[in-house]
Structures are given as structure tokens and as C-alpha cells.
Amino acid sequence: MGRKLLLEKAHVEGIRYYDVYRREGGYRSVEKALKSMTPDEVTEEVKKSGLRGRGGAGFPTGMKWSFLAKPEGVPRYLVVNADESEPGTFKDRYLMEFIPHILIEGIITSSYALGANSAYIYIRGEYAWIPDILEQAIAEAKNNGWLGKNILGTGYNLEVYVQRGGGAYICGEETALIESLEGKRGNPRIKPPFPAVKGLWDCPTVVNNVETIAAVVPIINNGGDDYAKIGVGRSTGTKLMSACGNINKPGVYEIDMNISVEEFIFSDEYCGGIANGKRLKACIPGGSSVPILPANLLLKTAKGEQRMMHYEGLSDGGFATGSMMGSGGFIVLDEDQCIVKHTYTLARFYRHESCGQCSPCREGTGWMEKILWRLENGQGKLSDIDLLVDIQSKIEGNTICPLGDAAAWPVAAAIRHFRDEFEWHVNNPKECLQRNYGLAHYADPIHVPTPA
Amino acid sequence: MSDQLLKVTIDNITVEVPNGTTILQAARKIGGDVTPPAMCFYTPLKGSGGKCRTCLVEVSKGSEKDPRPMPKLVASCRTTVMDGMEIKSITSQRVLDARAGVVEFLLLNHPLDCPICDQAGECHLQDLSYEHGKNGTRYEFQRRTFKKRDLGQYIQLHMTRCILCYRCVFTADQVSNKRVHGVLDRGDHAEIATYIEQNLNNDFIGNVIDVCPVGALTDKTFRFKNRVWFTKPMTAHRDCDKCCGEVTLWMRGDEVFRVTARKDEWGEIKTSEKTGNTGWICNDCRFDKKKASDWTIEGLAPIDRHSVIGQGKYKGLKKPEETIEKVLDGRKPRLLMNIHSVSEVNNPEIELSEINGPATSAVFKKNNHE
Ligand SMILES: Cc1cc2nc3c(=O)[nH]c(=O)nc-3n(C[C@H](O)[C@H](O)[C@H](O)COP(=O)(O)O)c2cc1C
Ligand code: SF4
Numbered sequence: 007m008g009r010k011l012l013l014e015k016a017h018v019e020g021i022r023y024y025d026v027y028r029r030e031g032g033y034r035s036v037e038k039a040l041k042s043m044t045p046d047e048v049t050e051e052v053k054k055s056g057l058r059g060r061g062g063a064g065f066p067t068g069m070k071w072s073f074l075a076k077p078e079g080v081p082r083y084l085v086v087n088a089d090e091s092e093p094g095t096f097k098d099r100y101l102m103e104f105i106p107h108i109l110i111e112g113i114i115t116s117s118y119a120l121g122a123n124s125a126y127i128y129i130r131g132e133y134a135w136i137p138d139i140l141e142q143a144i145a146e147a148k149n150n151g152w153l154g155k156n157i158l159g160t161g162y163n164l165e166v167y168v169q170r171g172g173g174a175y176i177c178g179e180e181t182a183l184i185e186s187l188e189g190k191r192g193n194p195r196i197k198p199p200f201p202a203v204k205g206l207w208d209c210p211t212v213v214n215n216v217e218t219i220a221a222v223v224p225i226i227n228n229g230g231d232d233y234a235k236i237g238v239g240r241s242t243g244t245k246l247m248s249a250c251g252n253i254n255k256p257g258v259y260e261i262d263m264n265i266s267v268e269e270f271i272f273s274d275e276y277c278g279g280i281a282n283g284k285r286l287k288a289c290i291p292g293g294s295s296v297p298i299l300p301a302n303l304l305l306k307t308a309k310g311e312q313r314m315m316h317y318e319g320l321s322d323g324g325f326a327t328g329s330m331m332g333s334g335g336f337i338v339l340d341e342d343q344c345i346v347k348h349t350y351t352l353a354r355f356y357r358h359e360s361c362g363q364c365s366p367c368r369e370g371t372g373w374m375e376k377i378l379w380r381l382e383n384g385q386g387k388l389s390d391i392d393l394l395v396d397i398q399s400k401i402e403g404n405t406i407c408p409l410g411d412a413a414a415w416p417v418a419a420a421i422r423h424f425r426d427e428f429e430w431h432v433n434n435p436k437e438c439l440q441r442n443y444g445l446a447h448y449a450d451p452i453h454v455p456t457p458a
Numbered sequence: 459m460s461d462q463l464l465k466v467t468i469d470n471i472t473v474e475v476p477n478g479t480t481i482l483q484a485a486r487k488i489g490g491d492v493t494p495p496a497m498c499f500y501t502p503l504k505g506s507g508g509k510c511r512t513c514l515v516e517v518s519k520g521s522e523k524d525p526r527p528m529p530k531l532v533a534s535c536r537t538t539v540m541d542g543m544e545i546k547s548i549t550s551q552r553v554l555d556a557r558a559g560v561v562e563f564l565l566l567n568h569p570l571d572c573p574i575c576d577q578a579g580e581c582h583l584q585d586l587s588y589e590h591g592k593n594g595t596r597y598e599f600q601r602r603t604f605k606k607r608d609l610g611q612y613i614q615l616h617m618t619r620c621i622l623c624y625r626c627v628f629t630a631d632q633v634s635n636k637r638v639h640g641v642l643d644r645g646d647h648a649e650i651a652t653y654i655e656q657n658l659n660n661d662f663i664g665n666v667i668d669v670c671p672v673g674a675l676t677d678k679t680f681r682f683k684n685r686v687w688f689t690k691p692m693t694a695h696r697d698c699d700k701c702c703g704e705v706t707l708w709m710r711g712d713e714v715f716r717v718t719a720r721k722d723e724w725g726e727i728k729t730s731e732k733t734g735n736t737g738w739i740c741n742d743c744r745f746d747k748k749k750a751s752d753w754t755i756e757g758l759a760p761i762d763r764h765s766v767i768g769q770g771k772y773k774g775l776k777k778p779e780e781t782i783e784k785v786l787d788g789r790k791p792r793l794l795m796n797i798h799s800v801s802e803v804n805n806p807e808i809e810l811s812e813i814n815g816p817a818t819s820a821v822f823k824k825n826n827h828e
């Protein structure tokens with residue numbers, strides 16, 4: 007059994023409510039931080055913990071906090087990114103729905119470290135029932151003296167507000183989120199300036215994912231060093247994975263980052279193997295934006311080693327033979343799934359969600375979707391495959407925000423690893439409407455050259 | 459320190475510019491081919507730029523202090539220069555590829571209806587595709603079209619032609635006193651529109667026509683009246699209590715076909731001589747003062763960027779002159795032979811309309827005829 011830090015108390019009856027949460031040791035980190043630590047000491051502890059952003063990019067959180075500009079007389083803000091809209095990702099929802107107080111606790115401790123007197127939770131519009139849960143938790147915390155003026159008699163003030171999003175994936179991008187929070191159209195801003203200097207209402211702002219903020223609680227309770235002991239190398243602590251697709255036990259799992267991908271998929275503690283006795287074909291390990299991997303490269307790296315479930319493990323081999331940890335949305339595909347159709351579905355998503363500001367993303371996503379539709383429906387040409395590769399290369403890196411890259415990578419990775427399947431669709435236009443390509447050689451052991 | 463000049467090198471040409479200058483502005487100072495095309499940035503509009511991605515350049519050296527290159531191409535219109543920065547524009551294959559890509563993207567769904575578009579001849583998308591595009595497209599799908607929306611008595615919106623540069627949105631925010639139009643929806647279905655059908659009739663709203671780089675917003679009072687290259691741009695002014703009254707009249711003979719603000723070589727509205735601010739003009743001047751007698755005409759407007767309105771067409775016209783005398787040190791050329799008298803085809807008696815078939819030399823042979 008791995009160690010649980012966030013979900014340890016998830017199954018305690020009534021943990022959603024303040025009394026139970028407090029009885030189980032909740033809000034200790036606030037007491038500790040506000041009464042016995044300076045804000046900089048809290049930041050220092052977070053730095054020591056090695057915690058990396060859980061929203062997708064994996065940027066070291068302590069470092070992000072220390073970049074926050076602190077001009078005299080200008081308010082600072084903490085914004086919690088609860089927009090969770092990446093296909094395959096649903097870990098933040100679980101936390102907010104079942105243990106809302108861990109988020110509120112993390113917000114208080116983090117805001118104290120940042121010197122913020124207002125914090126916002128920007129929550130995905132479609133999570134329509136969760137704002138009530140959060141607002142109840144905020145009210146409970148306030149009634150018990152954890153929020154409002156002069157918290158615990160320390161002179162520190164904090165208010166937390168919940169804002170529902172307008173229902174767009176792009177509003178999860180931190181600067182689009184800030185625009186939306188200000189009541190504007192959710193277009194990503196052109197950076198620089200970064201939010202750490204000019205964020206919400208043009209004031210210094212830190213935007214962090216729900217899970218990142220929640221992880222601050224065990225870090226302050228047990229110390230940064232203790233947190234850093236879990237996991238491997240620069241992947242410290244535990245990570246929430248939302249596992250879905252053709253597995254026996256879809257759900258949210260907390261892993262210490264030192265287990266293998268194989269263990270995660272096949273052990274009974276986690277996904278419990280592939281559903282219906284089928285075989286594993288492919289997997290997107292970190293949410294829809296990260297590269298898809300065929301079974302063989304998923305379980306073993308190109309060097310023939312076990313692939314591990316942590317930042318470095320999943321990205322081993324770079325884009326050529328690896329993928330990314332991303333947001334932890336673990337999507338598993340069995341042998342009956344069609345990669346072309348799957349890639350088309352993702353392309354359709356990104357076309358629909360592009361904000362439309364930059365020409366490469368606005369026009370390129372629509373173009374890729376149309377070509378993929380044609381390939382999926384047996385109307386494609388062989389040249390379409392290279393055309394797709396070219397289009398995605400013209401989008402990648404040339405846009406304002408990473409949504410352009412997120413739209414480009416899945417297409418590039420699918421063609422990189424599953425080109426035969428795309429070609430099969432072109433060469434068998436009738437058959438591809440009747441059946442799928444199947445597992446083919448995608449689970450075969452890869453040839454690993456042995457050094458002389 | 460702040461008024462010290464910074465050295466930047468673009469495509470191996472070094473210029474010195476004040477702190478806060480963008481790469482694009484530094485490149486414009488050099489001018490010519492190294493200057494990246496800019497479809498969305500517009501100097502007088504705060505916050506504009508960064509969207510179209512035509513102006514991407516490669517920063518091969520960040521600065522004297524931190525010489526590391528920037529990993530991604532950057533939007534030159536929104537990136538300020540550092541001392542010692544080195545930039546590659548047309549000397550970078552990556553930039554040329556990305557630029558060609560952006561042009562292809564911008565034209566992907568464009569209707570290419572230039573023959574019936576009022577903007578043709580002064581359209582920046584035409585210039586862009588001519589200068590940086592490839593011939594032909596690889597797009598094989600139906601192009602996107604939009605439902606027509608009415609923007610009132612002055613302004614025609616052809617959303618299908620729009621490149622979503624957002625300039626008109628910034629203009630309405632910053633120049634008119636109320637914005638009633640904006641971008642609705644997102645992605646490739648995003649469109650410029652008013653929320654509920656509304657008229658754009660704010661005093662200064664006509665300026666959106668001038669900032670629109672394409673024919674998405676055109677002047678209804680000029681619609682289909684003339685091709686811009688047949689009209690003659692004249693600099694003129696009038697005393698106006700609403701705006702600077704400094705305009706360009708687009709005339710044919712004594713008739714005023716169109717009134718626009720004065721633009722510089724980059725297509726941006728110039729600073730007013732009178733006020734020292736951007737020379738935005740009001741709707742009265744633009745749409746209602748259509749008689750030459752409304753204006754004090756100063757003279758021909760210099761136009762030098764756009765191909766068809768063309769440099770030298772109206773100003774600085776260079777007539778070809780005889781050079782033979784100059785070459786021969788003042789001697790007159792000597793007639794060696796009069797081609798008319800020896801030509802076999804110089805035969806006025808032959809009625810061309812009566813020839814059966816094509817007129818070949820055989821037809822003109824004298825004896826043949828006799
Ligand atoms: C298109 C797009 C969507 C995103 N959606 C989310 C999201 O739903 N939740 C999230 O936490 N981060 C999202 N991000 C990442 C954020 O921009 C940002 O990196 C993150 O909130 C930082 O928090 P962290 O450092 O705690 O990870 C998204 C990024 C992009 C480009
Ligand atoms: S990359 Fe796409 S989503 Fe991001 S700013 Fe550009 S158009 Fe919008």
C-alpha cells in the first residue's frame with residue numbers, strides 16, 4: 007500500500023463537513039503556519055518539498071511562489087484553478103466534492119504564505135453542484151474562525167470566493183482564467199507580463215491547481231522534507247491519477263510516484279487490469295493533451311526498462327518514445343479501440359475549444375479535424391497523413407497559449423506510433439467502416455539494441 | 459539609463475532604438491524585407507497585436523547580458539528589445555516556414571472574393587499573400603461562411619472575410635465612447651458581431667473601417683462605387699468641432715468618393731498635425747462631407763506601400779525621356795533607313811477585313827496581290 011496524503015481520510019463518514027474534518031486533524035496546518043511560521047518559512051517548506059504544479063505543466067510550486075512580485079500597497083491574489091476540463095481528468099472534482107475542507111485549508115495556508123487577503127476558486131461551469139459544497143465549507147470555516155478578519159488572533163485577514171466558469175476548456179489556461187474571472191471573454195493573455203507580476207486586476211497573482219493547493223496541507227503538517235521522501239528524484243510526494251477507459255476499476259487513485267505503469271494498470275489496488283479480458287493497446291497517461299503511447303512503449307521505455315509512474319518516468323524518451331505526466335488523466339484503450347477515430351475525437355474537441363485568437367490554432371485545429379474525419383470514414387488519401395504532420399508542426403510553438411501545442415501533440419503522437427493504422431484506413435476504405443485495425447503489433451516487445 | 463539607446467541586430471543589420479521599443483518597430487526603422495508583416499498589431503491601439511502570428515521572428519541571441527536564444531519564435535509586435543539582442547527574420551528558415559504557414563491558415567477559409575471586394579487594392583491580406591504566400595492551397599473542404607449581420611447605415615460587415623485581428627474591437631473601446639460590437643463564440647466559429655442586432659453609429663465608430671486590414675468592414679457610402687485604384691488620394695482638411703478634420707479624400711475628377719483618415723506607410727492612422735494625437739476622424743467628416751467644397755484640399759497624398767494604388771502614379775511621376783542625344787554627346791541620331799519604305803507588309807491597299815484567314819506575310823506580298 008502506498009502512502010496516502012490527500013485521500014487518507016476520504017472514506018471517513020461525513021468528512022465533507024467541518025466537524026468531522028476538524029476532528030480528523032483538519033486545519034492543523036493553518037494553526038501551525040499562522041502561529042509559528044512566517045510567510046517566507048511556509049514558502050521555504052513548500053520549496054523543500056519539491057512539490058510540482060499538478061495542473062499539467064509540473065512547474066515547481068515553491069519557485070512559482072517566490073517569483074510573486076511584492077510591491078508596497080498593491081494587493082496580491084491567490085487563484086485556485088478548478089476549471090478541470092481536460093478530457094480524462096477528474097481528480098480535482100473528487101477532492102472538492104468529497105473533501106472540500108482540504109482545499110479551503112490549503113488555500114488559507116497558501117494565501118498566508120503569499121500575503122494574499124483574497125483568494126478565488128474558479129470552478130468549471132459544468133461542475134454545477136460543487137460550488138454549493140465549497141461555499142458551505144467556506145461558511146463553516148468562517149464560522150469557526152478560520153476565515154474573515156484577524157484569523158486566530160494573528161491579525162491576518164482572508165476571504166475566499168467561489169466563481170463559476172463560463173463553460174470553456176480554454177478558461178483553464180491561467181491567463182484566460184484571470185480574464186474570465188474579471189468578467190471578460192476568456193482569451194489567454196499575451197505573456198509577458200506573467201500573472202506573478204500582473205495577474206488578476208493587474209495585481210500580482212499566483213494561479214495554482216486544486217491538487218497543488220491541497221498538497222500544501224500535508225507539506226506544512228509533516229514538513230517539506232518528509233514530503234520529499236515520497237516518490238523519486240524530482241517527482242516528490244503523491245499524485246492523484248484519474249483513471250478511465252477500458253479498465254476494470256476506473257476512478258481516482260493516489261499514488262506515490264515510485265510505482266510502475268504496469269503495476270498501476272494491472273494491480274488490483276489500482277486499475278485492476280483491462281476490462282472484459284481484452285488486451286492493452288494504447289494509453290494516454292496524462293490527460294488528452296499529452297502524447298499517446300502504444301502498449302509496448304507504455305510499459306517499457308525505449309531502453310527496455312520498466313516505465314515508472316512519475317514525471318521523469320512518463321517523459322522518458324522525450325516525444326519520440328515517451329509521453330508526459332500532464333494532469334494525471336490516465337486514459338486506457340483496449341485492442342478494440344480505433345486510434346484514428348480516437349484522434350479525430352480529440353481533434354474535434356480542440357477545434358471546438360480553441361479561443362480563436364491566433365490564426366494557427368483557430369484555422370489549423372479545424373483543418374486537422376476535417377482531415378481526420380475523412381480518414382476515419384475511409385475517404386482519406388495517403389498524403390493526408392503527411393499533411394496532418396505538417397499542419398500540426400505549423401501550429402506547435404507558434405501560438406499564444408499551449409492549447410495550440412495541446413491540439414498538435416496528440417495528432418503528431420498518434421501518427422508517430424500508429425502510422426500503419428492510418429494507412430490501413432486509407433488502403434481499406436470499406437473494411438475500415440466494418441471493423442477496427444485491432445491490436446496488430448502494438449504490444450509486441452520492442453527491439454532494444456544492446457550496447458557492444 | 460532609460461534614455462540610453464539599445465543596440466539590436468535584425469538580419470545582420472544593426473539599429474539603435476530607445477528602451478521599450480518592440481522588435482517590430484525596430485525592424486520598421488530598418489524597413490524593407492526584414493520588416494515582418496503585421497496583420498493585427500496597430501500602433502495607436504493599446505493592447506493590439508500578438509494574435510495573427512504573421513510577425514513571428516527568431517531571437518537568436520536574447521541580449522548582451524543573457525545571450526541565450528529564445529526557444530520559440532516570438533511575436534515581434536509584442537516583444538520588446540534588449541540591448542545586444544539578435545533577431546532573425548528573413549534569414550531564418552524557421553521563420554519563413556512559420557510565416558508561410560500562417561499565411562496559409564489565414565487564407566484557409568478566406569472567400570478570395572477580391573474581384574467584388576471594396577478593400578481590394580488596399581487590402582493587407584492581399585499584400586501578405588502576394589509577398590509571403592504560396593500559390594495554391596492544400597485545403598480541400600468547403601470554406602466557412604457566416605450569416606450576414608447588419609451594422610447600421612454606415613458600416614458593412616462581411617464576416618466571411620474577417621481575420622479576427624480584434625483591431626475594430628480595440629478601436630470601439632478606445633476611440634468611440636461605447637462599444638456595442640465584439641467577438642462572439644470561439645475558435646473557427648468566432649465572429650465579429652453585435653450581441654443583439656445593433657447599429658454601429660457612435661460618433662467615431664467609422665474608424666473601424668480604417669483599421670480593418672481586410673474587406674470585412676467597409677464603408678457603405680462607398681460600397682461598389684469605385685475601385686480604389688481608379689480614385690486619386692488627396693490630402694485635405696476642414697474645421698471640425700468633433701475631430702482633427704485631417705483626412706484623405708479619394709477623388710475622381712472633382713467628385714469625392716470616399717473619405718478616410720490619413721495613413722502612414724504601414725497602413726496605420728497618422729498622428730494629427732493639429733492635435734498631436736492619433737488622427738481618428740468623426741463620422742460626419744467620413745460619411746457626410748462628400749463634396750469637394752466641404753474641404754480645403756492640400757494636394758496629392760503620398761501613397762507608397764500598396765501596389766495598385768502605386769507609387770509614382772500621381773506624384774513624382776517619371777516620364778521616360780530620350781537618352782540618345784545624351785549618349786551621343788549632343789549629336790542627333792542619323793537616319794539610316796526608313797523601315798516604312800522597305801517593309802513588305804506596309805501595304806495600305808490591302809483591306810484587312812477581307813483577308814481569308816490569318817494575316818501572314820504572304821498576304822502582303824505585292825506581286826501576289828497584283
Ligand atoms: C488549454 C489549457 C487548459 C488548462 N486547464 C487547466 C485546468 O483545467 N486546471 C488546471 O489546474 N490547470 C489547467 N491548465 C494549466 C494552467 O494554465 C496552469 O499552468 C496551472 O493552473 C498552474 O497550476 P499548477 O502550477 O498548480 O499546476 C490549463 C492550461 C491550458 C493551456
Ligand atoms: S493557442 Fe488557441 S486557444 Fe490559445 S490563445 Fe491561441 S487560439 Fe486561443
Ligand code: SF4
Pocket residue numbers: 619620621622623624625626627650666669670671672674675
Ligand atoms: S472585422 Fe476587420 S478589424 Fe474587425 S476583427 Fe475582423 S478583420 Fe479585424
Ligand code: FES
Pocket residue numbers: 495496497498499507508509510511512513514533534535536
Ligand atoms: S502583428 Fe504580431 S501577431 Fe499579429
